[in-house]
Amino acid sequence: MISDKVLDATGLACPMPIVKTKKSIDELSSGQVLEVHATDKGAQNDLTAWAKKTGHEILDSKEEEGIYKFWIRKA
Amino acid sequence: MSNKLAIIASNGGLFDAYKVFNIATAAAATDTEVAIFFTFEGLNLIHKEAYGQLSMPVGKERLEQGFKAANVPSIPELVSMAQEMGVKIIACQMTMDVMNLKKEDFIDGIEVGGAVTFLDFAQDANVTLTF
Numbered sequence: 001m002i003s004d005k006v007l008d009a010t011g012l013a014c015p016m017p018i019v020k021t022k023k024s025i026d027e028l029s030s031g032q033v034l035e036v037h038a039t040d041k042g043a044q045n046d047l048t049a050w051a052k053k054t055g056h057e058i059l060d061s062k063e064e065e066g067i068y069k070f071w072i073r074k075a
Numbered sequence: 076m077s078n079k080l081a082i083i084a085s086n087g088g089l090f091d092a093y094k095v096f097n098i099a100t101a102a103a104a105t106d107t108e109v110a111i112f113f114t115f116e117g118l119n120l121i122h123k124e125a126y127g128q129l130s131m132p133v134g135k136e137r138l139e140q141g142f143k144a145a146n147v148p149s150i151p152e153l154v155s156m157a158q159e160m161g162v163k164i165i166a167c168q169m170t171m172d173v174m175n176l177k178k179e180d181f182i183d184g185i186e187v188g189g190a191v192t193f194l195d196f197a198q199d200a201n202v203t204l205t206f
Contacts, residue, residue: 049105054106
């Protein structure tokens with residue numbers, strides 16, 4: 001999937017993946033897609049809840065070799 | 076529905092600091108307005124000299140290794156992120172007077188206020204937490 005920006009949040013513990021995701025999405029325009037990579041096992045549930053609350057849309061997510069990847073479209 | 080989180084921080088150990096600032100930064104990153112009222116031992120968490128060397132509970136010192144391994148940010152890092160995202164920090168005037176502390180003893184960017192300053196914010200918060 002094509003993304004406008006990639007955020008490497010691997011190796012970071014909660015709440016850093018969320019904090020960094022928030023900062024990165026603030027730098028995008030509406031409709032652009034942010035790709036987030038994280039290794040924090042809580043990130044999957046956290047990012048889903050974060051998107052629900054903030055109104056951004058998770059287009060896709062998958063796990064590849066222990067790295068959780070998310071594609072989020074800015075509202 | 077309002078989107079406000081009100082926190083009372085009244086304990087001064089390292090674990091207490093993580094509980095307070097993890098929730099506060101996560102909430103601020105989720106478009107929530109956050110205010111924290113620091114009172115009694117909670118003042119440690121924003122005290123210039125204390126907040127970088129908060130202690131673990133007795134007997135839990137071995138967890139220091141776990142914090143490093145998990146790559147958990149330091150408390151000063153979390154505090155500055157919280158402030159950057161607009162988390163409002165209120166230090167309790169009464170406790171400061173009792174402990175003979177001045178505003179200058181604390182990190183920059185805080186407010187000093189009484190219980191009503193916090194209550195005014197907490198009045199219409201939809202989540203209130205105490206640590």
